Amino acid sequence: MSQAATVAAPAAPPHPLREFWIHFRQNRGAVIGLAAVVVIALLALCANLIAPHSPIAQFRDATLVPPAWQAGGSARFLLGTDPVGRDMLSRLIHGTRLSLLIGLVSVSLSLVLGVTLGLIAGYFRGVTEIAIMRLMDVMLALPSLLLAVAIVAVLGPGLVNAMYAIAVVMLPHYARQTRAAVIAEMAKDYVNASRIAGAGTLRIMFDCVLPNCTAPLIVQATLGFSSAILDAAALGFLGLGAQPPTPEWGSMLASALEFIQSAWWVVTFPGLAILLSVLAFNLTGDGLRDALDPKLKR
Numbered sequence: 001m002s003q004a005a006t007v008a009a010p011a012a013p014p015h016p017l018r019e020f021w022i023h024f025r026q027n028r029g030a031v032i033g034l035a036a037v038v039v040i041a042l043l044a045l046c047a048n049l050i051a052p053h054s055p056i057a058q059f060r061d062a063t064l065v066p067p068a069w070q071a072g073g074s075a076r077f078l079l080g081t082d083p084v085g086r087d088m089l090s091r092l093i094h095g096t097r098l099s100l101l102i103g104l105v106s107v108s109l110s111l112v113l114g115v116t117l118g119l120i121a122g123y124f125r126g127v128t129e130i131a132i133m134r135l136m137d138v139m140l141a142l143p144s145l146l147l148a149v150a151i152v153a154v155l156g157p158g159l160v161n162a163m164y165a166i167a168v169v170m171l172p173h174y175a176r177q178t179r180a181a182v183i184a185e186m187a188k189d190y191v192n193a194s195r196i197a198g199a200g201t202l203r204i205m206f207d208c209v210l211p212n213c214t215a216p217l218i219v220q221a222t223l224g225f226s227s228a229i230l231d232a233a234a235l236g237f238l239g240l241g242a243q244p245p246t247p248e249w250g251s252m253l254a255s256a257l258e259f260i261q262s263a264w265w266v267v268t269f270p271g272l273a274i275l276l277s278v279l280a281f282n283l284t285g286d287g288l289r290d291a292l293d294p295k296l297k298r
Helices: 018-026 028-045 086-123 126-141 144-155 159-186 191-197 203-239 249-255 265-292
Strands: none
Touching: 018 028, 028 086, 028 265, 086 126, 086 159, 086 203, 086 249, 086 265, 126 144, 126 159, 144 159, 144 203, 159 203, 191 203, 203 249, 203 265, 249 265
């Protein structure tokens, strides 16, 4: 009596999100960076609940109080106070919200404009491409911080104008990356098939080509957060970004320079906040690059 051999059915491919997480978690630094980004986001969202004091409240009887673990410190102010008696911990927590807001607005503006210009340049080529890309080359030829300072000097100092300046500075990177990705996709067969099927220009650009260019743009946007935080801190340090008493890390550093030897905490903690935030976004961006680029998958 013969028995038919049973053939095992092939296993279903993993869900795209599960496959992404499998590759992402192989980079331990990226996982640590993502965890830090989540913590930073939670601090920003719950700043009013977590911060023990108002970021602009001044305790005149507690100026330059050292951290709680140092001699002369107080449990009321865990990280000490600044020269006018404001709680350092509360200002750092609220500064997290401000830094993420700057990154989100700046990256969103530069991403939308850069992707649009890069898509137009990569699709139409010719004179349009030359005009757009030569303008991007001119912007890249200028030092980023100098260009941001010039824009803020024209628009006037302030947080909103600093966001606009940072967005303009990051614009060429998205435009160039989008153009390169679009040119690579335009040579593929599915674009020609879409044309033969009667798809219009806008449909090919936004429905066919652009979705296949999103992976490098996601990575660039994540890394752009760290650049935006650094640029915002630099502008705030120069007095061109957020104005006092706004709890912005760069302006906190600028207002505390004269106390760098007598009160180390007023300079150290804002600097550490900038360092850890930038490092977290850079590690996350590296993990995204490794997970989204098929050539880099292990």
